[in-house]
Amino acid sequence: xxxxxxxxxHKITKRGQNVTFRCDPISxxxxxxxxxxxxxxxxxxxxxxxxxxxxxKSRLLSDRFSAERPKGSFSTLEIQRTEQGDSAMYLCASSxxxxxxxxxxxxxxxxxxxxx
Amino acid sequence: GNSVTQMExxxxxxxxxxxxxxxxxxxxxxxxxxxxxxxxGEGLQLLLKATxxxxxxxxxxxxxxxxKETTSFxxxxxxVQVSDSAVYFCALRLPFGNEKLTFGTxxxxxxxx
Numbered sequence: 001x002x003x004x005x006x007x008x009x010h011k012i013t014k015r016g017q018n019v020t021f022r023c024d025p026i027s028x029x030x031x032x033x034x035x036x037x038x039x040x041x042x043x044x045x046x047x048x049x050x051x052x053x054x055x056x057k058s059r060l061l062s063d064r065f066s067a068e069r070p071k072g073s074f075s076t077l078e079i080q081r082t083e084q085g086d087s088a089m090y091l092c093a094s095s096x097x098x099x100x101x102x103x104x105x106x107x108x109x110x111x112x113x114x115x116x
Numbered sequence: 117g118n119s120v121t122q123m124e125x126x127x128x129x130x131x132x133x134x135x136x137x138x139x140x141x142x143x144x145x146x147x148x149x150x151x152x153x154x155x156x157g158e159g160l161q162l163l164l165k166a167t168x169x170x171x172x173x174x175x176x177x178x179x180x181x182x183x184k185e186t187t188s189f190x191x192x193x194x195x196v197q198v199s200d201s202a203v204y205f206c207a208l209r210l211p212f213g214n215e216k217l218t219f220g221t222x223x224x225x226x227x228x229x
Contacts, residue, residue: 003159031215033215035217040221042120042205042219042220042221042222043205043217043219045216045217045218048215055215056215058216091160105162105217106159107152107159107160108159109157109158110159
């Protein structure tokens with residue numbers, strides 16, 4: 001169990017550029033979540049996968065955001081045409097999916113995005 | 117809508133002091149309640165949870181009791197240590213297969229020796 005890993009740890013980009021983040025969940029965890037955290041706020045839910053199926057998306061996830069989990073293992077989060085308001089910490093979490101509710105989520109350390 | 121309100125921080129205490137971090141919630145139905153902790157440079161970790169009214173979650177000397185009548189889930193510890201310095205987040209999750217966690221804004225705790 002190596003934990004949830006996210007890459008890169010930091011990303012600086014210019015407004016209008018596209019960025020992609022990667023998340024590797026704990027192996028054999030079939031649920032994967034993306035959250036966004038801005039300074040001084042708690043994490044906000046973005047989207048959730050059960051294996052490769054994206055089952056829920058927040059209204060926060062505009063058309064410029066897309067997330068995939070093609071083989072039910074790692075996931076990518078892409079932001080197209082970045083805006084300064086996209087600057088935040090993007091958190092990934094995973095869980096085993098063995099319980100219908102109240103499962104423990106394991107969080108990665110996040111990717112800090114700065115849009116200049 | 118569903119929301120979590122935490123006491124404003126930051127909170128600074130001396131070692132061995134008693135800690136309370138207040139958390140209240142608004143939710144439809146009967147949510148499960150959680151405290152997550154984020155140590156410097158690390159990801160969020162589940163500290164404790166409670167799934168129904170009057171349940172008490174506990175871990176590492178921390179406790180919180182699910183109070184339905186006051187819609188609260190206050191975090192307490194009798195004697196804090198320097199190593200407890202972190203950001204603490206209260207969160208809720210609605211029942212019936214809802215996967216979304218709703219977090220409070222977090223409370224930064226600093227313990228001075």
